[in-house]
Amino acid sequence: MALQAASLVPASFSIPKxxxxxxxxxxxxxxxxxxxxxxxxDLTSSALRSKRExxxxxxxxxxxxxATEAPAVKAGAPGGKKTLRKGSVVITGASSGLGLATAxxxxxxxxxxxxxxxxxxxxxxxxxxxxxxxKENYSIMxxxxxxxxxxxxxxxxxxxxxxPLDVLVCNAAVYLPTAKEPxxxxxxxxxxxxxxxxxxxxLSRLLLDDLNKSDYPSKRMIIVGxxxxxxxxxxxxxxxxxxxxxxxxxxxxxxRGLAGGLNGLNTSSMIDGGDFDGAKxxxxxxxxxxxxxxxxxxxxxxxxxxxxxSLYPGCIATTGLFxxxxxxxxxxxxxxxKFITKGFVSEDEAGKRxxxxxxxxxxxxxxxxxxxxxxxxSFENQLSQEASDADKARKVWEISEKLVGLA
Ligand code: LMG
Ligand code: NDP
Ligand code: PMR
Numbered sequence: 001m002a003l004q005a006a007s008l009v010p011a012s013f014s015i016p017k018x019x020x021x022x023x024x025x026x027x028x029x030x031x032x033x034x035x036x037x038x039x040x041x042d043l044t045s046s047a048l049r050s051k052r053e054x055x056x057x058x059x060x061x062x063x064x065x066x067a068t069e070a071p072a073v074k075a076g077a078p079g080g081k082k083t084l085r086k087g088s089v090v091i092t093g094a095s096s097g098l099g100l101a102t103a104x105x106x107x108x109x110x111x112x113x114x115x116x117x118x119x120x121x122x123x124x125x126x127x128x129x130x131x132x133x134x135k136e137n138y139s140i141m142x143x144x145x146x147x148x149x150x151x152x153x154x155x156x157x158x159x160x161x162x163x164p165l166d167v168l169v170c171n172a173a174v175y176l177p178t179a180k181e182p183x184x185x186x187x188x189x190x191x192x193x194x195x196x197x198x199x200x201x202x203l204s205r206l207l208l209d210d211l212n213k214s215d216y217p218s219k220r221m222i223i224v225g226x227x228x229x230x231x232x233x234x235x236x237x238x239x240x241x242x243x244x245x246x247x248x249x250x251x252x253x254x255x256r257g258l259a260g261g262l263n264g265l266n267t268s269s270m271i272d273g274g275d276f277d278g279a280k281x282x283x284x285x286x287x288x289x290x291x292x293x294x295x296x297x298x299x300x301x302x303x304x305x306x307x308x309x310s311l312y313p314g315c316i317a318t319t320g321l322f323x324x325x326x327x328x329x330x331x332x333x334x335x336x337x338k339f340i341t342k343g344f345v346s347e348d349e350a351g352k353r354x355x356x357x358x359x360x361x362x363x364x365x366x367x368x369x370x371x372x373x374x375x376x377x378s379f380e381n382q383l384s385q386e387a388s389d390a391d392k393a394r395k396v397w398e399i400s401e402k403l404v405g406l407a
Pocket of ligand 3 (some may be wrong): 175279314343
């Protein structure tokens with residue numbers, strides 16, 4: 001399986017040295033279908049006006065692709081100062097919450113072009129507009145992580161856009177705490193783990209090759225983790241396990257459910273093989289996200305120089321993540337986090353934190369799980385025993401690559 005994974009990276013591959021320019025040739029020979037045709041199918045027939053907007057936008061995407069072919073660093077002013085081209089970052093689930101706030105924070109610097117990888121094109125377009133993101137700083141591409149076909153289609157479309165990939169942010173997630181019965185992705189995986197972990201697992205494995213081809217000085221892959229099941233320093237600056245101990249706790253067990261495909265038919269819909277619990281499924285999926293980041297680091301950091309990182313952005317109690325929770329929870333959760341746990345962070349602040357992990361020159365260390373203290377300074381946090389277990393990480397990786405058809 002390690003061989004399989006390595007085969008994603010072409011043998012002729014060379015790692016660009018920092019600061020040197022080696023503009024990469026991207027695969028432009030994919031399929032006869034045009035990008036606009038593919039995304040068009042996501043638009044409802046009644047949305048003609050937005051469709052026109054989309055075509056305008058799409059035109060802009062194509063026009064911009066030429067400019068991004070420039071080498072990452074080129075000699076600038078006669079003084080010899082080198083200039084860095086705009087970075088190109090893909091953010092999944094950028095249509096709301098943390099993803100949108102991060103897109104905004106990065107776009108505002110003028111140094112980044114954000115590819116918002118979203119399942120709902122019109123929602124993403126409206127969100128970008130109302131966040132005030134300038135149109136030359138973003139484009140939207142369709143991605144539904146609850147369908148592996150869609151993930152593969154996204155990768156094809158992205159490659160055809162001929163943009164470089166400098167940073168990938170796996171941010172999207174669903175949380176279904178009140179669901180009594182499991183629901184499933186297109187391939188029949190329980191929806192939370194299927195979307196949050198397996199969809200991102202396939203996406204990140206496929207895009208590793210593209211990241212590798214980038215000549216940007218600091219290439220990064222970031223998977224948004226959480227406090228779930230972790231040791232974390234929040235309250236009063238002391239290590240405490242309170243938040244990670246709110247039941248139901250994350251636990252992958254022996255992964256018999258995952259190995260069986262989480263389909264709820266001949267196997268459990270839960271990773272550990274237990275009865276369905278939507279909150280636990282989410283927390284388990286976050287543990288998988290953090291294990292995946294570390295496995296990427298172990299397998300690819302040295303070879304590729306890519307920085308692999310995860311983070312806990314703080315408790316962003318106001319986002320759409322809690323949309324499925326009961327109204328009482330949605331009402332009480334923000335003040336509870338603000339005034340009692342003091343773990344609350346606004347969407348804007350959390351967006352700035354994730355934007356730091358994307359672009360701050362001081363956050364280049366790989367394999368790190370970033371957190372922030374109450375003065376909003378970043379620090380390297382410790383992962384819980386389960387989330388830092390190398391054998392578990394390898395097992396999640398190997399089972400996941402079978403499930404998504406990579407092994
Ligand atoms: C479970 O239910 C489901 O059963 C499970 O299937 C799964 O979905 C899981 O995690 C998801 O949820 C959750 C249920 C019980 O919670 C609710 O949905 C009800 C809403 C409770 C919201 C919690 C916040 C309560 C805050 C109350 C105070 C807010 C006021 C703020 C105003 C400040 C003004 C200054 O959830 C539970 O886990 C039990 C919750 C029981 C609520 C009891 C409230 C106690 C609040 C005080 C806690 C004190 C702890 C302080 C520690 C702070 C450290 C210093
Ligand atoms: P939101 O619900 O606001 O954002 C989640 C995003 O994921 C939305 O844009 C949503 O799209 C997208 N998404 C959901 N399903 C899919 C799918 N199948 N395909 C593509 N995109 C999808 O929540 P947050 O901003 O809070 O969550 C962002 C990340 O932060 C998550 O990884 C979460 O686990 C993590 N996190 C959040 C914390 C918090 O306190 N809020 C704490 C710790 C971590 P759409 O807009 O179409 O619904
Ligand atoms: Mg939790 C240090 C205190 C702390 C922090 C930082 C969080 C973060 N939470 C804390 C404490 C508590 N929470 C306590 C004492 C309780 C019992 C009242 C509690 C309850 C609670 C619930 C019911 N908390 C929750 C829920 C959710 O449904 C959220 C969840 O688990 O989503 C998966 C949640 C969260 N608390 C947090 C954070 C960051 C969340 C969102 C979690 C995430 O995305 O992983």
